Amino acid sequence: MAISFKPIRPLLQTGTSPWSRWFSYIGLALGVLLLLCCVQMYVNMQKLTKEANIRKNGYDYVAVTKNVSGETTSRPEQNMFSQQDIDEIKGQSFIEDVAPVIANQFRVQLSAGELLPFQTEFFIESLKNDFLDTIPPSFSWQEGQEILPIIFSTDFFEIYNVVFAPGQSLPQFSRKNAAGIRFLVTCFGNGQQQNFVAQIVAFSDRVNSVLVPESFLTWANTTFGSQKPFAVSRIFIKTKDANNPDLIRYLDTKGYSINKEKTILGRNKMLIQNVLSGLGIFGLVVVILALMLFSFYLQLIIARSKDNLSLLLTLGYSPRWLSRNVSNRFLPVYISIVVIALGLTQFAQWAFHHFVMHDKPELSPFIHWSILVAALLLIILSLVTNYRLVRKQLYKLN
Amino acid sequence: MQLAIHQLLPTYFEESSTLTSEIWGRELHFNSNEFIKIVAPSGSGKSSLINFMYGMRKDYTGSISYSGKNINQFTLEELARYRRDHISIVFQDLKLFADQTVQHNLEIKRQLNPYHPAEKIKEMAERLGVADRLSYKCGVCSYGEQQRIAIIRSLLQPFEILLLDEPFSHLDNDNSEKAMQLMLEESRARGATVIFADLERSEIFPFTRLYHL
Numbered sequence: 001m002a003i004s005f006k007p008i009r010p011l012l013q014t015g016t017s018p019w020s021r022w023f024s025y026i027g028l029a030l031g032v033l034l035l036l037c038c039v040q041m042y043v044n045m046q047k048l049t050k051e052a053n054i055r056k057n058g059y060d061y062v063a064v065t066k067n068v069s070g071e072t073t074s075r076p077e078q079n080m081f082s083q084q085d086i087d088e089i090k091g092q093s094f095i096e097d098v099a100p101v102i103a104n105q106f107r108v109q110l111s112a113g114e115l116l117p118f119q120t121e122f123f124i125e126s127l128k129n130d131f132l133d134t135i136p137p138s139f140s141w142q143e144g145q146e147i148l149p150i151i152f153s154t155d156f157f158e159i160y161n162v163v164f165a166p167g168q169s170l171p172q173f174s175r176k177n178a179a180g181i182r183f184l185v186t187c188f189g190n191g192q193q194q195n196f197v198a199q200i201v202a203f204s205d206r207v208n209s210v211l212v213p214e215s216f217l218t219w220a221n222t223t224f225g226s227q228k229p230f231a232v233s234r235i236f237i238k239t240k241d242a243n244n245p246d247l248i249r250y251l252d253t254k255g256y257s258i259n260k261e262k263t264i265l266g267r268n269k270m271l272i273q274n275v276l277s278g279l280g281i282f283g284l285v286v287v288i289l290a291l292m293l294f295s296f297y298l299q300l301i302i303a304r305s306k307d308n309l310s311l312l313l314t315l316g317y318s319p320r321w322l323s324r325n326v327s328n329r330f331l332p333v334y335i336s337i338v339v340i341a342l343g344l345t346q347f348a349q350w351a352f353h354h355f356v357m358h359d360k361p362e363l364s365p366f367i368h369w370s371i372l373v374a375a376l377l378l379i380i381l382s383l384v385t386n387y388r389l390v391r392k393q394l395y396k397l398n
Numbered sequence: 399m400q401l402a403i404h405q406l407l408p409t410y411f412e413e414s415s416t417l418t419s420e421i422w423g424r425e426l427h428f429n430s431n432e433f434i435k436i437v438a439p440s441g442s443g444k445s446s447l448i449n450f451m452y453g454m455r456k457d458y459t460g461s462i463s464y465s466g467k468n469i470n471q472f473t474l475e476e477l478a479r480y481r482r483d484h485i486s487i488v489f490q491d492l493k494l495f496a497d498q499t500v501q502h503n504l505e506i507k508r509q510l511n512p513y514h515p516a517e518k519i520k521e522m523a524e525r526l527g528v529a530d531r532l533s534y535k536c537g538v539c540s541y542g543e544q545q546r547i548a549i550i551r552s553l554l555q556p557f558e559i560l561l562l563d564e565p566f567s568h569l570d571n572d573n574s575e576k577a578m579q580l581m582l583e584e585s586r587a588r589g590a591t592v593i594f595a596d597l598e599r600s601e602i603f604p605f606t607r608l609y610h611l
Contacts, residue, residue: 007506011495311493314454316481316510316555319474398474 005325008317011308012301012326020300024293025337031286032341032378036371038280040349043368045272048360059096060242061131061206064089065234067257080231094247095239099128100232101209102217105225106189110198112181118170122185124150125209126217131236133206141216148185148196151211152178154203175203189224207236245273291382294330295389302326302393310397319398323391327383334382338375345371401428401451401559401591405460408446420609421447423460428591430558435603436595438611444595445490447611448563451593452487453477482511486557488565492548496537500528500547503536508554522550526576542568549577553584560585562594571602578602 066079081100090098103125110122129135132151139149161172173181183198204211239247251258302309313319346367353365407415407422416423421436422443428434438444449455451462453469461468464480472480494503504519523529526546531539536547545568552560560581566574582604585592594603595611 003509007502007509010498010502308495311495312506313474313478314481314493315507316478316483318478318482395474398477 003321011305013304020297024290024297025333027286027290027293029337029341031283031290032338033344034283035280035287036341036345036374037348038276038283039374040345040367040371042276043370044363047362059238059240062237062242062258063234064237064251065257067255077231080233081235082231086235089237092250094244095237097238099131099236101234101236102126102232104217105221106187109186111184123210124212124217126212126214127207127236128214131238133204134202136201138201139213141213143219146197148198148212148216149201150198151202151204152200153208154205155208157203187220187224192224291385298386298389299393302390306397309394313398319391319394323387323394326390327386330386331383334379338379342375400465402426402463406462407459408443409457409459411443419611421611428593430589430591432591432607433603433605434591434593435605435608436593436611437598437608439597442611444611445563448561448595452485452561453480483556485559485561486552486555487561488548488552488563490563492544494536494544494548497535499533499535500539501532503547504551504554507551511555513556514554522553522580525580526550527573545569546577549581553581557588558590560590560592562592564596575602
């Protein structure tokens with residue numbers, strides 16, 4: 001038959017003043033509430049920032065350049081990425097891959113025949129296919145091919161249609177029409193000149209440039225180019241989260257520039273994370289202080305009941321059984337405190353979802369499962385610390 | 399079961415104590431169903447010996463073994479089991495919970511390893527004349543009543559050894575005889591060894607061996 005703790009309970013003298021006990025209960029409740037709310041807000045923020053990114057294949061692709069400053073204006077080579085820079089960036093754990101944007105190293109001229117009476121000095125670039133958002137099958141080039149497929153920036157196209165064409169009395173085009181226009185691209189260099197018929201095969205939201213197949217630019221740079229040493233002014237990085245605070249911190253430290261819009265959430269996230277971490281640590285400190293206060297209270301009970309506990313051990317009560325039961329005596333209190341804190345956290349989450357986020361579907365009105373795990377861990381932590389403390393005190397009595 | 403003492407001597411006693419004592423410094427074995435009487439004047443170490451055998455004090459040289467195991471090497475849990483299942487005691491200073499009722503005091507011990515049902519408490523209390531005190535706090539009972547309560551408490555658990563440290567010091571002959579009778583019945587029912595330490599040779603304890611400390 002199991003031994004009952006009921007006859008033993010009156011032997012524990014809790015003292016006449018319940019203040020210290022209630023202070024520790026309230027402190028524990030506040031600390032637990034603060035801690036759980038911080039964890040929940042942290043989870044909310046992770047969800048919100050993740051949903052705010054347009055992600056393809058689960059990755060973000062971001063263009064990175066070096067900050068151009070007054071000092072580097074006269075020394076353009078300082079604004080370029082060397083192979084060493086690229087290797088270093090590639091080595092970072094939060095960066096999956098890096099691709100340089102290769103520019104033309106020769107003179108390029110663009111004209112559009114009779115439809116659009118203009119002729120301009122131009123530029124073309126190429127980027128690894130993996131980094132492109134749209135790659136039609138026709139986006140390829142082989143030596144001897146006259147047709148040159150082009151991927152055109154959506155932003156450039158919009159600027160042409162909205163700003164440039166009306167100002168110059170040029171016709172505006174739909175995307176479909178634009179794809180039908182044949183441009184003439186002329187490459188000059190090394191005493192040679194060659195014409196190609198360029199055709200827009202796709203538009204890119206991601207890359208602000210005029211992109212040609214890598215194979216073409218490699219060939220053209222060799223044929224017409226000046227064979228300058230490797231240097232690029234812009235690279236693309238592939239990362240799991242463009243808002244990763246580690247990534248932003250790294251880019252800031254290196255003085256690299258990145259599309260601010262893409263990382264604004266990340267920068268806010270970093271700030272909120274710091275605030276939440278601070279609050280979380282504060283909550284943890286309050287929990288620890290409350291547990292300490294509670295342990296003093298337990299020690300006081302044990303000191304006051306020393307004679308009775310000592311006699312129980314003398315009569316043959318097991319120190320392990322006594323420790324377990326004395327510490328478990330407060331289990332209902334702990335569970336009540338944590339359940340109340342959980343309830344309040346749930347209410348706070350619902351209020352945040354409803355009143356602040358206006359029932360945004362990305363966010364759940366219910367607390368995350370990790371909050372329940374944290375609550376359970378807190379109960380286990382308090383029980384284990386109490387058990388160890390009581391056992392230590394009882395072993396001293398024996 | 400066998401309780402044995404080997405060359406036992408309190409650390410605060412002179413070595414010369416072994417010359418006159420029949421216990422200190424000797425080799426003794428106590429077996430089941432034996433009634434051992436230990437007679438000694440005040441200050442000769444009766445309570446020390448009883449406390450040593452109960453595992454409450456360790457300030458001695460030599461050793462005490464229970465079923466071949468040195469009780470000094472028991473862990474705290476083993477010691478608790480030893481006291482709960484194998485050895486019972488009536489302390490000279492009784493060691494009752496003064497603020498608790500007699501019934502509560504007895505139930506605390508009984509529930510630890512119930513040898514008797516709860517009703518047996520009342521029956522024993524009636525036999526020893528303390529039934530009307532069951533609902534009183536121990537602290538308000540006379541010393542003689544407390545002594546009888548401590549005796550009843552010692553009989554509520556299973557035991558192979560019963561240690562008695564001047565259990566009748568505050569009892570009259572009639573009450574002593576009743577208490578002795580009850581203890582003998584309970585001990586015989588368990589086939590236990592009774593070790594009775596007292597100031598003088600008393601005829602009410604039918605000892606099988608007598609030692610002078």
